[in-house]
Amino acid sequence: xxxxxxxxxxxxxxxxxxxxxxxxxxxxxxxxxxxxxxxxxxxxxxxxxxxxxxxxxxxxxxxxxxxxxxxxxxxxxxxxxxxxxxxxxxxxxxxxxxxxxxxxxxxxxxxxxxxxxxxxxxxxxxxxxxxxxxxxxxxxxxxxxxxxxxxxxxxxxxxxxxxxxxxxxxxxxxxxxxxxxxxxxxxxxxxxxxxxxxxxxxxxxxxxxxxxxxxxxxxxxxxxxxxxxxxxxxxxxxxxxxxxxxxxxxxxxxxxxxxxxxxxxxxx
Numbered sequence: 551x552x553x554x555x556x557x558x559x560x561x562x563x564x565x566x567x568x569x570x571x572x573x574x575x576x577x578x579x580x581x582x583x584x585x586x587x588x589x590x591x592x593x594x595x596x597x598x599x600x601x602x603x604x605x606x607x608x609x610x611x612x613x614x615x616x617x618x619x620x621x622x623x624x625x626x627x628x629x630x631x632x633x634x635x636x637x638x639x640x641x642x643x644x645x646x647x648x649x650x651x652x653x654x655x656x657x658x659x660x661x662x663x664x665x666x667x668x669x670x671x672x673x674x675x676x677x678x679x680x681x682x683x684x685x686x687x688x689x690x691x692x693x694x695x696x697x698x699x700x701x702x703x704x705x706x707x708x709x710x711x712x713x714x715x716x717x718x719x720x721x722x723x724x725x726x727x728x729x730x731x732x733x734x735x736x737x738x739x740x741x742x743x744x745x746x747x748x749x750x751x752x753x754x755x756x757x758x759x760x761x762x763x764x765x766x767x768x769x770x771x772x773x774x775x776x777x778x779x780x781x782x783x784x785x786x787x788x789x790x791x792x793x794x795x796x797x798x799x800x801x802x803x804x805x806x807x808x809x810x811x812x813x814x815x816x817x818x
Contacts, residue, residue, distance in 0.1 A: 555703055555714055555753045557650060562739060564754055574753050579783075582681040582747040582748040582749060582750050582752075582763055582766075582767070583676070584676065584681070584746055584747075584748050584763070585680070585746075585748060585749065585755070586665050586747050587680060587681075587684070587744055587746045587747070587760070588642045588678070588681060588744060588792070588797040589684050589741055591683060591684070591687045592745070593688075593690070593804060594686065594687050594690070597682060597694045599681035599682075599694050600678060600679065600682035600683050600694075603678060604663070604678060605700060606663060606675070607663055607675060609666050609727055609735075610663040610664060610665075611664075611668075611671050614663075615624065615664065615665075620646065623659035623664075623733075624652045624724055625652055625656075625661060625663070625664050625722040625724075626657060626660075626663040626724045627654065627657040627660075627706045627709070627722065627724075628659060628721070628722050628723070629655070629709065629713040629714050629718075629720075629721075629723070630714070630719035630720045631654050631720075632657070632658070632710050633710070633714050633719070644718055650755060653672070656675075656716070657706075658707070659699060659702065659704075660703055661719060661722075661723050661724050662699075662702035662706070662725065662728060663670065663726065664724035664725070665725060665726070666724060667799065670725060672729050673727075674725065674726040675726075677727075677730050677733070677734065678726070678730050678733060680732075680746075681733050681734055682694075682698075682730075682733050682736060683698070684741060685736045685737055685799070686742055688736075688804060688807045689799075689803055693751065693802050694723070696730050697795070697798050697802055698732070698800075700732075700798060701726050701732025701733065701798070702726065702729030702730045703792065703794075704728070704732070704790040704791055704793065704794035705728020705788065705789075705791035705794070706723065706728060706787065707790060708728075708786045708790025708791075708793075709728070709784050709786045709788060709790065710723075712786040715716075715787075723784055723787065725768055725787070727788060727791070728784075728787035728788060728790060728791035729791055730791070730796050731771070731787075731788045731791035731792045732792065732795025732796065733786075734767070734768070734793035734795070735768065735791070735792045735793075735796040735799070736795045736798070738760055738764040738768065738798070739796060739799050739809050739810065740767065740799065740803070740807070740809060740810075740811070741811055742761035742764075742765075742810055742811060743758050743759055743761065743810075743811040744760045744811065745760075745761070746758060746760055746763050748763055765777070768792060771788040771789055774788060
């Protein structure tokens with residue numbers, strides 16, 4: 551997803567806005583689309599938080615963005631404005647092109663519930679639906695909610711740090727995929743041997759292990775982040791979420807929950 555000022559005026563919540571936002575890139579990559587996994591829940595009866603997060607994202611897209619229209623971009627994270635305000639500084643009025651001032655410390659969380667279009671929303675929510683339930687199962691409901699928000703926070707901060715001082719520092723960032731990337735990292739560390747049904751190249755159904763599918767996807771994020779120097783894509787939001795998720799799962803999983811499918815004797 552590209553970002554540049556005052557070009558092609560894209561839509562957000564079904565209405566056009568005045569500046570193209572960075573999108574924490576659609577979590578759906580060009581390589582594969584996940585469909586389902588062979589991984590039942592063990593400790594929880596249902597993934598209430600995962601579903602709740604999906605509902606919150608859908609609500610934000612169709613209600614908040616749909617009603618607020620162009621001003622909804624005020625909930626996006628703008629690196630240049632965050633650097634000026636900091637975590638505890640006052641809101642600097644008149645900086646935003648949309649005239650809707652939101653403290654940048656708030657946008658560190660609100661940006662992850664904003665999406666540019668239906669495909670952007672659907673791609674992120676598909677990954678969250680397939681992988682979120684088992685990570686929630688490994689942590690419990692409350693810890694998983696905290697985990698998700700921290701991964702989104704890490705993604706926003708990583709993007710801000712890497713964009714500050716560049717020509718893209720004034721472009722807004724939206725999208726849940728920094729947070730969802732953290733979920734992907736945690737899932738891979740928990741269940742690398744679980745089999746996934748995926749659409750390879752978006753059309754060919756194939757059953758592969760999470761290690762191959764998610765490992766390839768994660769590698770692609772790091773490669774693009776370190777090599778895409780001129781393409782204004784928020785790859786660093788993914789990298790920040792991935793690193794945060796990989797670290798937090800070490801400490802936030804339930805006592806006795808193994809990593810790397812230790813103890814798994816058979817794979818469906």
